[in-house]
Amino acid sequence: MKLTALRYLVAFADEGSFSRAAERCQVSQPTLSVALQQLESELGVSLIERSKGRVALTDLGRQVVNQARKALDDVKRIELVARTGKNPLAGDFRLGVIHTIGPYLLPELISAMKKVAPDTRLYIEESMTALLADSLKYGTIDAAIIALPFDMPGIRVHPLYDEEFQVVVPKGHRWSRRKKIARHEVGDEDVLVLKAGNCFREQVLDACPEMSHADGSALEGHSIETVRCMVASNYGISVLPASSLGGVYRNDMVTAIPFEAPAPSRRVAIAWRDGFTRTEVVDAIIGAAGMMKNPCYQAIEPPDQKQDAACASPSLAC
Template identity: 35%
Template sequence: MIKLRELEYLDAIVRYKHFGKAAEACHVSQPTLSGQLMKLEEQLGLQLIERHRRNVMLTPAGETLIKDARNVLKAAKTFEESARALLDPLAGDMHIGLIPTLAPYLLPLIVENLNSQLPRINFYLHENKTEVLLQELNSGKLDLLVLPWLDEMEKFERYDLFEEPLLLAVHPSHPLAECKQVNISVLEGQKILTLEDGHCLRDQAMDYCFTAGANEDHRFQATSLETLRHMVASNRGITLLPKLATLNVTATSNIRYIPFKEPQPVRNISLVIRPNYSRMDSIRAIATSIRNSVKQAV
Protein backbone atom coordinates (compact mmCIF):
# COMPACT_ATOMS: atom_id res chain seq x y z
CA MET A 1 0.00 0.00 0.00
CA ILE A 2 1.27 3.46 -0.92
CA LYS A 3 2.06 5.67 2.07
CA LEU A 4 1.52 9.41 2.35
CA ARG A 5 5.16 9.82 3.33
CA GLU A 6 6.25 8.41 -0.03
CA LEU A 7 4.07 10.96 -1.81
CA GLU A 8 5.60 13.71 0.34
CA TYR A 9 9.07 12.59 -0.77
CA LEU A 10 7.98 12.69 -4.41
CA ASP A 11 6.55 16.17 -3.97
CA ALA A 12 9.77 17.36 -2.31
CA ILE A 13 11.89 16.02 -5.16
CA VAL A 14 9.75 17.90 -7.67
CA ARG A 15 10.00 21.13 -5.67
CA TYR A 16 13.74 21.04 -4.98
CA LYS A 17 14.99 19.00 -7.98
CA HIS A 18 17.77 17.75 -5.73
CA PHE A 19 17.86 14.66 -3.49
CA GLY A 20 19.90 16.28 -0.74
CA LYS A 21 17.72 19.39 -0.46
CA ALA A 22 14.53 17.32 -0.65
CA ALA A 23 15.76 15.01 2.09
CA GLU A 24 16.67 17.97 4.29
CA ALA A 25 13.21 19.49 3.79
CA CYS A 26 11.61 16.18 4.77
CA HIS A 27 13.94 15.74 7.79
CA VAL A 28 15.29 12.38 6.62
CA SER A 29 18.60 11.16 5.26
CA GLN A 30 19.20 11.20 1.50
CA PRO A 31 19.50 7.37 1.30
CA THR A 32 16.15 7.02 3.12
CA LEU A 33 14.38 9.38 0.72
CA SER A 34 15.97 7.79 -2.34
CA GLY A 35 15.15 4.28 -1.13
CA GLN A 36 11.50 5.13 -0.41
CA LEU A 37 11.08 6.66 -3.86
CA MET A 38 12.54 3.55 -5.47
CA LYS A 39 10.11 1.46 -3.40
CA LEU A 40 7.23 3.62 -4.64
CA GLU A 41 8.35 3.11 -8.25
CA GLU A 42 8.52 -0.66 -7.68
CA GLN A 43 5.00 -0.70 -6.22
CA LEU A 44 3.63 1.19 -9.20
CA GLY A 45 5.73 -0.57 -11.81
CA LEU A 46 6.60 2.84 -13.24
CA GLN A 47 9.69 5.02 -13.33
CA LEU A 48 8.71 8.40 -11.92
CA ILE A 49 12.08 10.15 -11.72
CA GLU A 50 15.03 10.49 -14.07
CA ARG A 51 18.18 10.52 -11.95
CA HIS A 52 21.11 12.51 -13.33
CA ARG A 53 24.35 13.50 -11.69
CA ARG A 54 23.50 17.22 -11.44
CA ASN A 55 19.74 17.36 -11.55
CA VAL A 56 16.56 15.39 -11.14
CA MET A 57 13.48 15.50 -13.35
CA LEU A 58 10.16 13.72 -13.68
CA THR A 59 9.43 11.16 -16.35
CA PRO A 60 6.17 11.58 -18.33
CA ALA A 61 4.54 9.14 -15.89
CA GLY A 62 5.84 11.20 -12.99
CA GLU A 63 4.49 14.42 -14.54
CA THR A 64 1.05 12.83 -14.73
CA LEU A 65 1.00 11.29 -11.26
CA ILE A 66 2.48 14.23 -9.30
CA LYS A 67 -0.81 16.10 -9.75
CA ASP A 68 -2.74 13.20 -8.19
CA ALA A 69 -0.12 12.86 -5.45
CA ARG A 70 -0.51 16.51 -4.51
CA ASN A 71 -4.28 16.20 -4.48
CA VAL A 72 -3.98 13.25 -2.08
CA LEU A 73 -1.61 15.20 0.20
CA LYS A 74 -3.94 18.19 0.12
CA ALA A 75 -6.93 15.99 1.00
CA ALA A 76 -5.02 14.40 3.88
CA LYS A 77 -4.09 17.82 5.27
CA THR A 78 -7.73 18.94 5.03
CA PHE A 79 -8.80 15.78 6.88
CA GLU A 80 -6.34 16.52 9.70
CA GLU A 81 -7.46 20.14 9.88
CA SER A 82 -11.11 19.13 10.13
CA ALA A 83 -10.34 16.69 12.94
CA ARG A 84 -8.36 19.32 14.87
CA ALA A 85 -11.13 21.86 14.38
CA LEU A 86 -13.63 19.46 15.95
CA LEU A 87 -11.41 19.09 19.01
CA ASP A 88 -10.73 22.80 19.43
CA PRO A 89 -11.61 25.27 16.65
CA LEU A 90 -9.25 27.91 18.04
CA ALA A 91 -6.14 25.77 18.47
CA GLY A 92 -3.39 24.21 16.38
CA ASP A 93 -0.77 25.41 13.88
CA MET A 94 -1.61 28.22 11.48
CA HIS A 95 0.71 29.09 8.59
CA ILE A 96 0.21 32.64 7.32
CA GLY A 97 1.73 34.03 4.13
CA LEU A 98 2.47 37.73 3.63
CA ILE A 99 4.19 39.75 0.90
CA PRO A 100 7.44 41.71 1.51
CA THR A 101 5.77 45.09 0.91
CA LEU A 102 3.29 44.41 3.74
CA ALA A 103 4.82 42.00 6.28
CA PRO A 104 7.45 44.29 7.92
CA TYR A 105 4.91 47.06 8.48
CA LEU A 106 1.76 45.08 9.34
CA LEU A 107 3.19 42.40 11.62
CA PRO A 108 4.27 44.80 14.41
CA LEU A 109 0.66 46.00 14.56
CA ILE A 110 -1.07 42.61 14.69
CA VAL A 111 1.18 39.90 16.17
CA GLU A 112 0.84 40.84 19.83
CA ASN A 113 -2.96 40.88 19.68
CA LEU A 114 -3.13 37.64 17.68
CA ASN A 115 -0.99 35.86 20.27
CA SER A 116 -2.90 37.27 23.24
CA GLN A 117 -6.39 36.80 21.82
CA LEU A 118 -5.74 33.37 20.27
CA PRO A 119 -3.18 31.81 22.64
CA ARG A 120 -3.83 28.20 21.60
CA ILE A 121 -2.97 28.87 17.94
CA ASN A 122 0.68 28.53 16.97
CA PHE A 123 1.30 31.14 14.28
CA TYR A 124 3.96 30.51 11.63
CA LEU A 125 4.74 33.46 9.36
CA HIS A 126 6.01 33.13 5.79
CA GLU A 127 7.14 36.02 3.58
CA ASN A 128 7.28 35.70 -0.20
CA LYS A 129 6.05 37.20 -3.45
CA THR A 130 2.38 36.91 -4.36
CA GLU A 131 2.77 34.24 -7.04
CA VAL A 132 4.65 31.88 -4.72
CA LEU A 133 2.23 32.45 -1.83
CA LEU A 134 -0.79 31.64 -4.00
CA GLN A 135 0.84 28.40 -5.15
CA GLU A 136 1.60 27.40 -1.55
CA LEU A 137 -1.91 28.29 -0.41
CA ASN A 138 -3.41 26.21 -3.19
CA SER A 139 -1.15 23.23 -2.39
CA GLY A 140 -2.03 23.35 1.31
CA LYS A 141 1.38 24.44 2.58
CA LEU A 142 -0.14 27.69 3.84
CA ASP A 143 -3.46 28.12 5.65
CA LEU A 144 -4.16 31.73 4.75
CA LEU A 145 -2.66 34.79 3.13
CA VAL A 146 -2.82 38.44 4.11
CA LEU A 147 -2.16 40.53 1.02
CA PRO A 148 -3.71 42.97 -1.46
CA TRP A 149 -6.62 41.43 -3.37
CA LEU A 150 -6.07 40.97 -7.11
CA ASP A 151 -8.48 39.87 -9.84
CA GLU A 152 -6.33 36.77 -10.48
CA MET A 153 -7.28 35.44 -7.03
CA GLU A 154 -10.91 34.81 -8.02
CA LYS A 155 -10.74 31.06 -7.34
CA PHE A 156 -9.95 31.76 -3.67
CA GLU A 157 -12.22 33.14 -0.95
CA ARG A 158 -11.50 36.41 0.81
CA TYR A 159 -12.30 38.42 3.91
CA ASP A 160 -11.69 42.13 3.41
CA LEU A 161 -9.55 43.55 6.22
CA PHE A 162 -8.80 47.20 5.47
CA GLU A 163 -8.02 49.75 2.77
CA GLU A 164 -4.47 51.10 2.86
CA PRO A 165 -3.91 54.51 1.21
CA LEU A 166 -0.87 55.09 -0.99
CA LEU A 167 1.09 58.27 -0.22
CA LEU A 168 3.29 60.35 -2.49
CA ALA A 169 6.92 60.31 -1.29
CA VAL A 170 9.14 63.19 -2.44
CA HIS A 171 12.42 64.88 -1.50
CA PRO A 172 12.08 68.21 0.39
CA SER A 173 13.44 70.06 -2.65
CA HIS A 174 10.64 68.79 -4.89
CA PRO A 175 8.05 71.42 -5.94
CA LEU A 176 5.27 69.38 -4.25
CA ALA A 177 7.11 68.92 -0.94
CA GLU A 178 5.19 71.60 0.98
CA CYS A 179 1.74 70.45 -0.11
CA LYS A 180 -0.55 69.15 2.63
CA GLN A 181 -2.57 67.11 0.10
CA VAL A 182 -2.42 66.64 -3.65
CA ASN A 183 -4.72 65.46 -6.42
CA ILE A 184 -3.63 62.33 -8.27
CA SER A 185 -3.54 64.53 -11.39
CA VAL A 186 -0.30 66.18 -10.17
CA LEU A 187 1.49 63.04 -11.30
CA GLU A 188 0.87 63.87 -14.95
CA GLY A 189 4.21 64.00 -16.74
CA GLN A 190 6.14 62.82 -13.67
CA LYS A 191 8.54 59.86 -13.69
CA ILE A 192 7.85 57.39 -10.87
CA LEU A 193 10.38 55.10 -9.18
CA THR A 194 9.01 51.53 -8.96
CA LEU A 195 9.63 48.10 -7.56
CA GLU A 196 10.94 45.32 -9.79
CA ASP A 197 8.59 42.89 -11.55
CA GLY A 198 6.92 40.30 -9.32
CA HIS A 199 5.67 42.72 -6.64
CA CYS A 200 1.92 43.24 -6.83
CA LEU A 201 2.33 46.73 -5.34
CA ARG A 202 4.31 47.72 -8.43
CA ASP A 203 1.37 46.93 -10.71
CA GLN A 204 -1.19 48.54 -8.41
CA ALA A 205 0.79 51.77 -7.96
CA MET A 206 1.62 52.06 -11.64
CA ASP A 207 -2.02 51.58 -12.63
CA TYR A 208 -2.84 54.73 -10.67
CA CYS A 209 0.20 56.53 -12.07
CA PHE A 210 -0.46 55.63 -15.69
CA THR A 211 -4.10 56.68 -15.34
CA ALA A 212 -2.88 60.06 -14.05
CA GLY A 213 -0.47 60.43 -16.97
CA ALA A 214 2.77 59.55 -15.17
CA ASN A 215 5.55 57.39 -16.55
CA GLU A 216 7.82 54.79 -14.99
CA ASP A 217 11.39 55.84 -14.28
CA HIS A 218 13.26 53.05 -16.10
CA ARG A 219 16.66 54.09 -14.74
CA PHE A 220 16.10 52.08 -11.56
CA GLN A 221 13.85 49.33 -10.17
CA ALA A 222 13.96 48.56 -6.46
CA THR A 223 13.83 45.17 -4.75
CA SER A 224 12.16 46.58 -1.62
CA LEU A 225 10.22 49.54 -0.28
CA GLU A 226 13.22 50.48 1.86
CA THR A 227 15.34 50.87 -1.26
CA LEU A 228 12.66 53.08 -2.80
CA ARG A 229 12.60 55.16 0.38
CA HIS A 230 16.38 55.68 0.26
CA MET A 231 16.24 56.65 -3.43
CA VAL A 232 13.66 59.33 -2.68
CA ALA A 233 15.64 60.57 0.33
CA SER A 234 18.68 60.85 -1.95
CA ASN A 235 16.66 63.04 -4.34
CA ARG A 236 16.77 60.47 -7.13
CA GLY A 237 13.04 60.54 -7.86
CA ILE A 238 9.54 60.25 -6.42
CA THR A 239 7.36 57.24 -5.68
CA LEU A 240 4.15 55.97 -4.09
CA LEU A 241 4.45 54.19 -0.74
CA PRO A 242 1.70 52.39 1.23
CA LYS A 243 0.77 54.23 4.41
CA LEU A 244 1.85 51.46 6.80
CA ALA A 245 5.36 51.72 5.38
CA THR A 246 5.47 55.39 6.40
CA LEU A 247 4.52 54.83 10.06
CA ASN A 248 7.06 54.52 12.87
CA VAL A 249 10.01 54.98 10.52
CA THR A 250 13.16 56.72 11.63
CA ALA A 251 12.61 60.46 11.44
CA THR A 252 14.32 62.07 8.45
CA SER A 253 14.33 65.54 7.00
CA ASN A 254 15.07 64.12 3.55
CA ILE A 255 11.63 62.81 2.63
CA ARG A 256 8.05 64.07 2.69
CA TYR A 257 4.94 61.86 2.66
CA ILE A 258 1.95 63.58 1.08
CA PRO A 259 -1.60 62.13 1.17
CA PHE A 260 -3.81 62.30 -1.90
CA LYS A 261 -7.20 63.96 -1.95
CA GLU A 262 -10.25 61.80 -2.56
CA PRO A 263 -10.51 59.56 -4.41
CA GLN A 264 -7.28 58.29 -2.88
CA PRO A 265 -5.20 55.55 -4.49
CA VAL A 266 -5.47 52.56 -2.15
CA ARG A 267 -4.71 48.87 -1.97
CA ASN A 268 -7.34 46.57 -0.52
CA ILE A 269 -5.78 44.21 2.02
CA SER A 270 -7.62 40.90 2.35
CA LEU A 271 -7.38 37.60 4.19
CA VAL A 272 -7.37 34.91 1.49
CA ILE A 273 -8.15 31.20 1.96
CA ARG A 274 -8.87 28.12 -0.14
CA PRO A 275 -12.51 27.36 -0.95
CA ASN A 276 -14.12 25.03 1.61
CA TYR A 277 -11.33 25.61 4.14
CA SER A 278 -12.33 23.80 7.31
CA ARG A 279 -11.07 26.01 10.17
CA MET A 280 -13.48 28.89 9.70
CA ASP A 281 -13.81 29.74 13.40
CA SER A 282 -10.10 30.49 13.46
CA ILE A 283 -10.27 32.46 10.22
CA ARG A 284 -13.07 34.69 11.50
CA ALA A 285 -11.25 35.28 14.79
CA ILE A 286 -7.99 36.15 12.99
CA ALA A 287 -9.77 38.52 10.59
CA THR A 288 -11.47 40.32 13.49
CA SER A 289 -8.21 40.65 15.41
CA ILE A 290 -6.35 42.09 12.41
CA ARG A 291 -9.12 44.58 11.61
CA ASN A 292 -9.18 45.85 15.18
CA SER A 293 -5.39 46.09 15.40
CA VAL A 294 -5.06 48.13 12.20
CA LYS A 295 -8.14 50.33 12.63
CA GLN A 296 -6.31 53.23 14.27
CA ALA A 297 -3.26 53.05 11.99
CA VAL A 298 -4.95 53.59 8.61
Protein backbone atom coordinates in the same frame (compact mmCIF):
# COMPACT_ATOMS: atom_id res chain seq x y z
CA MET B 1 6.79 -1.51 23.73
CA LYS B 2 5.89 1.43 25.95
CA LEU B 3 6.44 5.05 25.00
CA THR B 4 7.58 5.71 28.55
CA ALA B 5 10.52 3.35 28.07
CA LEU B 6 11.48 5.16 24.86
CA ARG B 7 11.39 8.50 26.71
CA TYR B 8 13.64 7.01 29.41
CA LEU B 9 16.05 5.73 26.74
CA VAL B 10 16.27 9.12 25.03
CA ALA B 11 16.80 10.80 28.41
CA PHE B 12 19.64 8.38 29.18
CA ALA B 13 21.22 9.08 25.77
CA ASP B 14 21.08 12.83 26.41
CA GLU B 15 22.24 12.75 30.05
CA GLY B 16 24.77 9.91 29.93
CA SER B 17 23.79 8.52 33.34
CA PHE B 18 20.88 6.72 34.96
CA SER B 19 20.66 9.15 37.87
CA ARG B 20 20.48 12.31 35.74
CA ALA B 21 18.06 10.66 33.30
CA ALA B 22 15.82 9.62 36.22
CA GLU B 23 15.91 13.16 37.63
CA ARG B 24 14.97 14.62 34.24
CA CYS B 25 12.07 12.15 33.89
CA GLN B 26 11.03 12.78 37.49
CA VAL B 27 11.16 9.10 38.49
CA SER B 28 13.40 7.09 40.76
CA GLN B 29 16.59 5.61 39.35
CA PRO B 30 15.46 1.98 39.98
CA THR B 31 12.22 2.66 38.12
CA LEU B 32 14.09 3.98 35.09
CA SER B 33 16.69 1.17 35.17
CA VAL B 34 14.05 -1.56 35.36
CA ALA B 35 12.06 0.00 32.48
CA LEU B 36 15.18 0.06 30.28
CA GLN B 37 16.01 -3.55 31.14
CA GLN B 38 12.48 -4.57 30.21
CA LEU B 39 12.84 -2.72 26.91
CA GLU B 40 16.06 -4.60 26.16
CA SER B 41 14.37 -7.89 27.05
CA GLU B 42 11.42 -7.12 24.82
CA LEU B 43 13.67 -6.22 21.88
CA GLY B 44 16.08 -9.08 22.58
CA VAL B 45 19.17 -6.87 22.25
CA SER B 46 21.53 -4.92 24.50
CA LEU B 47 21.02 -1.18 24.25
CA ILE B 48 23.31 -0.11 27.11
CA GLU B 49 26.78 -1.33 28.07
CA ARG B 50 26.97 -1.74 31.83
CA SER B 51 30.38 -2.14 33.46
CA LYS B 52 31.97 -1.06 36.72
CA GLY B 53 32.16 2.71 36.70
CA ARG B 54 30.85 3.08 33.16
CA VAL B 55 27.54 2.94 31.30
CA ALA B 56 27.09 3.86 27.63
CA LEU B 57 24.89 3.13 24.66
CA THR B 58 25.85 0.28 22.36
CA ASP B 59 26.10 0.92 18.62
CA LEU B 60 22.69 -0.69 18.24
CA GLY B 61 21.44 1.38 21.18
CA ARG B 62 22.37 4.59 19.37
CA GLN B 63 20.40 3.46 16.31
CA VAL B 64 17.38 2.66 18.48
CA VAL B 65 17.64 6.08 20.16
CA ASN B 66 17.52 7.80 16.75
CA GLN B 67 14.33 5.95 15.87
CA ALA B 68 12.90 6.59 19.34
CA ARG B 69 13.36 10.34 18.87
CA LYS B 70 11.42 10.18 15.60
CA ALA B 71 8.67 8.10 17.19
CA LEU B 72 8.32 10.52 20.11
CA ASP B 73 8.18 13.47 17.70
CA ASP B 74 5.40 11.72 15.80
CA VAL B 75 3.51 11.18 19.04
CA LYS B 76 3.77 14.90 19.81
CA ARG B 77 2.32 15.69 16.40
CA ILE B 78 -0.56 13.29 16.97
CA GLU B 79 -1.26 14.93 20.32
CA LEU B 80 -1.17 18.35 18.65
CA VAL B 81 -3.68 17.22 16.01
CA ALA B 82 -5.97 15.92 18.74
CA ARG B 83 -5.71 19.14 20.75
CA THR B 84 -6.40 21.19 17.63
CA GLY B 85 -9.50 19.09 16.95
CA LYS B 86 -10.82 19.92 20.40
CA ASN B 87 -9.88 23.59 20.14
CA PRO B 88 -9.44 24.88 16.55
CA LEU B 89 -7.77 28.02 17.89
CA ALA B 90 -4.99 26.01 19.55
CA GLY B 91 -1.78 25.06 17.78
CA ASP B 92 0.19 26.19 14.76
CA PHE B 93 -1.25 28.16 11.85
CA ARG B 94 0.76 28.78 8.68
CA LEU B 95 0.06 32.29 7.38
CA GLY B 96 1.49 33.65 4.14
CA VAL B 97 1.95 37.41 3.61
CA ILE B 98 3.14 39.36 0.58
CA HIS B 99 6.32 41.42 0.86
CA THR B 100 4.69 44.84 0.55
CA ILE B 101 2.32 44.12 3.46
CA GLY B 102 4.16 41.83 5.90
CA PRO B 103 6.71 44.14 7.58
CA TYR B 104 4.13 46.84 8.28
CA LEU B 105 1.05 44.78 9.17
CA LEU B 106 2.44 41.85 11.14
CA PRO B 107 3.60 43.60 14.34
CA GLU B 108 0.11 45.00 14.92
CA LEU B 109 -1.75 41.92 13.68
CA ILE B 110 0.24 39.49 15.83
CA SER B 111 -0.25 41.71 18.88
CA ALA B 112 -4.01 41.72 18.28
CA MET B 113 -4.03 37.95 17.68
CA LYS B 114 -2.51 37.39 21.12
CA LYS B 115 -5.64 38.96 22.56
CA VAL B 116 -8.15 37.29 20.23
CA ALA B 117 -6.58 33.82 20.00
CA PRO B 118 -3.71 33.44 22.48
CA ASP B 119 -3.41 29.69 21.83
CA THR B 120 -2.81 30.17 18.10
CA ARG B 121 0.85 30.23 17.10
CA LEU B 122 1.38 31.90 13.73
CA TYR B 123 4.13 30.64 11.46
CA ILE B 124 4.79 33.35 8.87
CA GLU B 125 5.84 32.79 5.27
CA GLU B 126 6.60 36.01 3.41
CA SER B 127 6.61 35.60 -0.36
CA MET B 128 5.25 36.77 -3.70
CA THR B 129 1.59 36.48 -4.62
CA ALA B 130 2.16 33.75 -7.21
CA LEU B 131 4.11 31.58 -4.79
CA LEU B 132 1.57 32.09 -2.03
CA ALA B 133 -1.19 31.11 -4.45
CA ASP B 134 0.61 27.83 -5.14
CA SER B 135 1.17 27.28 -1.42
CA LEU B 136 -2.54 27.76 -0.78
CA LYS B 137 -3.44 25.40 -3.60
CA TYR B 138 -1.17 22.61 -2.35
CA GLY B 139 -1.90 23.15 1.33
CA THR B 140 1.60 24.14 2.47
CA ILE B 141 0.10 27.26 4.06
CA ASP B 142 -3.31 27.61 5.71
CA ALA B 143 -4.15 31.16 4.60
CA ALA B 144 -2.55 34.16 2.92
CA ILE B 145 -2.81 37.92 3.27
CA ILE B 146 -2.71 39.46 -0.19
CA ALA B 147 -3.76 42.59 -2.06
CA LEU B 148 -6.88 42.49 -4.21
CA PRO B 149 -7.79 41.83 -6.90
CA PHE B 150 -7.07 38.11 -6.52
CA ASP B 151 -8.94 35.23 -8.10
CA MET B 152 -8.21 31.53 -7.90
CA PRO B 153 -10.53 28.52 -8.20
CA GLY B 154 -11.27 26.89 -4.87
CA ILE B 155 -10.05 29.86 -2.83
CA ARG B 156 -12.23 32.10 -0.69
CA VAL B 157 -11.32 35.75 -0.08
CA HIS B 158 -12.44 38.13 2.67
CA PRO B 159 -11.41 41.82 2.70
CA LEU B 160 -9.60 43.08 5.81
CA TYR B 161 -9.02 46.82 5.22
CA ASP B 162 -8.32 49.56 2.69
CA GLU B 163 -5.04 51.45 2.65
CA GLU B 164 -4.34 54.72 0.85
CA PHE B 165 -1.17 55.53 -1.07
CA GLN B 166 0.90 58.65 -0.43
CA VAL B 167 3.50 60.57 -2.37
CA VAL B 168 7.02 60.46 -0.92
CA VAL B 169 9.54 63.20 -1.76
CA PRO B 170 13.10 63.87 -0.57
CA LYS B 171 13.77 66.46 2.12
CA GLY B 172 13.89 69.94 0.57
CA HIS B 173 11.83 68.97 -2.47
CA ARG B 174 9.63 71.77 -3.82
CA TRP B 175 6.56 69.79 -2.68
CA SER B 176 7.80 69.27 0.87
CA ARG B 177 5.35 71.78 2.36
CA ARG B 178 2.38 70.79 0.24
CA LYS B 179 -0.69 69.46 2.06
CA LYS B 180 -2.08 67.48 -0.88
CA ILE B 181 -0.92 66.26 -4.30
CA ALA B 182 -3.13 65.65 -7.35
CA ARG B 183 -2.60 62.38 -9.18
CA HIS B 184 -1.78 64.03 -12.51
CA GLU B 185 1.08 66.01 -10.96
CA VAL B 186 3.08 62.88 -10.24
CA GLY B 187 3.60 62.27 -13.95
CA ASP B 188 5.82 65.35 -14.22
CA GLU B 189 8.45 63.86 -11.87
CA ASP B 190 11.03 61.08 -11.99
CA VAL B 191 9.10 58.37 -10.17
CA LEU B 192 10.66 55.42 -8.37
CA VAL B 193 8.59 52.23 -8.58
CA LEU B 194 9.03 48.55 -7.75
CA LYS B 195 10.34 46.12 -10.36
CA ALA B 196 8.06 45.02 -13.19
CA GLY B 197 5.71 42.14 -12.29
CA ASN B 198 5.05 43.42 -8.78
CA CYS B 199 1.34 43.94 -8.09
CA PHE B 200 1.95 47.05 -5.99
CA ARG B 201 3.80 48.59 -8.93
CA GLU B 202 0.81 47.82 -11.16
CA GLN B 203 -1.58 49.35 -8.62
CA VAL B 204 0.49 52.55 -8.52
CA LEU B 205 0.67 52.81 -12.31
CA ASP B 206 -3.07 52.22 -12.56
CA ALA B 207 -3.72 54.94 -9.97
CA CYS B 208 -1.40 57.43 -11.70
CA PRO B 209 -1.45 56.49 -15.41
CA GLU B 210 0.39 59.69 -16.32
CA MET B 211 3.54 58.15 -14.84
CA SER B 212 3.91 55.74 -17.75
CA HIS B 213 3.91 58.68 -20.16
CA ALA B 214 6.15 61.00 -18.14
CA ASP B 215 9.24 62.53 -19.74
CA GLY B 216 11.33 61.40 -16.78
CA SER B 217 12.40 57.78 -16.37
CA ALA B 218 10.58 55.42 -14.02
CA LEU B 219 13.43 54.20 -11.84
CA GLU B 220 12.98 50.81 -10.17
CA GLY B 221 13.76 49.24 -6.79
CA HIS B 222 13.44 45.70 -5.48
CA SER B 223 11.59 46.60 -2.27
CA ILE B 224 9.70 49.42 -0.59
CA GLU B 225 12.67 50.02 1.72
CA THR B 226 15.05 50.31 -1.23
CA VAL B 227 12.70 52.75 -2.95
CA ARG B 228 12.46 54.84 0.24
CA CYS B 229 16.26 55.02 0.48
CA MET B 230 16.49 56.03 -3.18
CA VAL B 231 14.00 58.84 -2.56
CA ALA B 232 16.03 59.99 0.45
CA SER B 233 19.08 60.04 -1.82
CA ASN B 234 17.34 62.42 -4.27
CA TYR B 235 16.91 59.88 -7.08
CA GLY B 236 13.29 60.95 -7.48
CA ILE B 237 9.91 60.69 -5.79
CA SER B 238 7.70 57.67 -5.21
CA VAL B 239 4.21 56.48 -4.29
CA LEU B 240 4.09 54.10 -1.29
CA PRO B 241 1.44 52.56 0.99
CA ALA B 242 0.64 54.70 4.02
CA SER B 243 1.56 51.94 6.53
CA SER B 244 5.16 51.99 5.31
CA LEU B 245 5.58 55.68 6.13
CA GLY B 246 4.69 56.00 9.82
CA GLY B 247 5.84 54.76 13.21
CA VAL B 248 9.26 53.10 13.19
CA TYR B 249 9.38 53.58 9.40
CA ARG B 250 9.20 57.36 9.61
CA ASN B 251 12.29 58.92 8.02
CA ASP B 252 13.28 62.55 8.46
CA MET B 253 15.02 62.49 5.08
CA VAL B 254 11.74 62.04 3.22
CA THR B 255 8.32 63.71 3.39
CA ALA B 256 5.04 61.85 2.90
CA ILE B 257 2.19 63.84 1.32
CA PRO B 258 -1.41 62.59 0.94
CA PHE B 259 -3.16 62.58 -2.42
CA GLU B 260 -6.19 64.75 -3.11
CA ALA B 261 -9.46 62.84 -2.68
CA PRO B 262 -10.25 60.32 -3.88
CA ALA B 263 -6.81 59.03 -2.96
CA PRO B 264 -5.56 55.88 -4.71
CA SER B 265 -5.60 52.88 -2.40
CA ARG B 266 -5.37 49.10 -2.21
CA ARG B 267 -7.71 46.60 -0.59
CA VAL B 268 -5.99 43.96 1.55
CA ALA B 269 -7.66 40.60 2.11
CA ILE B 270 -7.16 37.15 3.60
CA ALA B 271 -7.50 34.09 1.36
CA TRP B 272 -8.02 30.43 2.31
CA ARG B 273 -9.07 27.16 0.67
CA ASP B 274 -12.67 26.06 0.30
CA GLY B 275 -13.28 23.27 2.79
CA PHE B 276 -10.50 24.39 5.15
CA THR B 277 -11.47 22.99 8.57
CA ARG B 278 -9.98 25.65 10.86
CA THR B 279 -11.98 28.64 9.69
CA GLU B 280 -12.18 29.71 13.35
CA VAL B 281 -8.56 30.89 13.03
CA VAL B 282 -9.39 32.77 9.83
CA ASP B 283 -12.26 34.44 11.69
CA ALA B 284 -9.86 35.30 14.53
CA ILE B 285 -7.44 36.95 12.07
CA ILE B 286 -10.31 38.94 10.57
CA GLY B 287 -11.33 39.99 14.09
CA ALA B 288 -7.75 40.89 15.01
CA ALA B 289 -7.42 43.05 11.89
CA GLY B 290 -10.55 44.91 12.97
CA MET B 291 -8.97 45.66 16.35
CA MET B 292 -5.93 47.45 14.95
CA LYS B 293 -5.85 51.16 15.75
CA ASN B 294 -3.49 52.25 12.97
CA PRO B 295 -5.32 54.96 10.94
CA CYS B 296 -3.57 53.66 7.82
CA TYR B 297 -5.84 50.61 7.93
CA GLN B 298 -9.35 51.77 7.06
CA ALA B 299 -12.12 49.38 8.07
CA ILE B 300 -14.52 48.23 5.36
CA GLU B 301 -17.94 46.63 5.43
CA PRO B 302 -18.01 42.85 4.82
CA PRO B 303 -18.72 42.15 1.13
CA ASP B 304 -21.73 40.31 -0.20
CA GLN B 305 -21.24 36.59 -0.74
CA LYS B 306 -21.23 37.19 -4.49
CA GLN B 307 -18.25 39.50 -4.04
CA ASP B 308 -16.30 37.09 -1.84
CA ALA B 309 -13.74 36.53 -4.55
CA ALA B 310 -12.41 39.60 -6.33
CA CYS B 311 -10.84 39.13 -9.71
CA ALA B 312 -7.42 39.43 -11.26
CA SER B 313 -4.44 37.34 -12.09
CA PRO B 314 -2.66 35.80 -9.08
CA SER B 315 0.52 35.72 -11.15
CA LEU B 316 1.49 39.24 -10.11
CA ALA B 317 4.35 39.21 -7.60
CA CYS B 318 4.12 41.38 -4.50
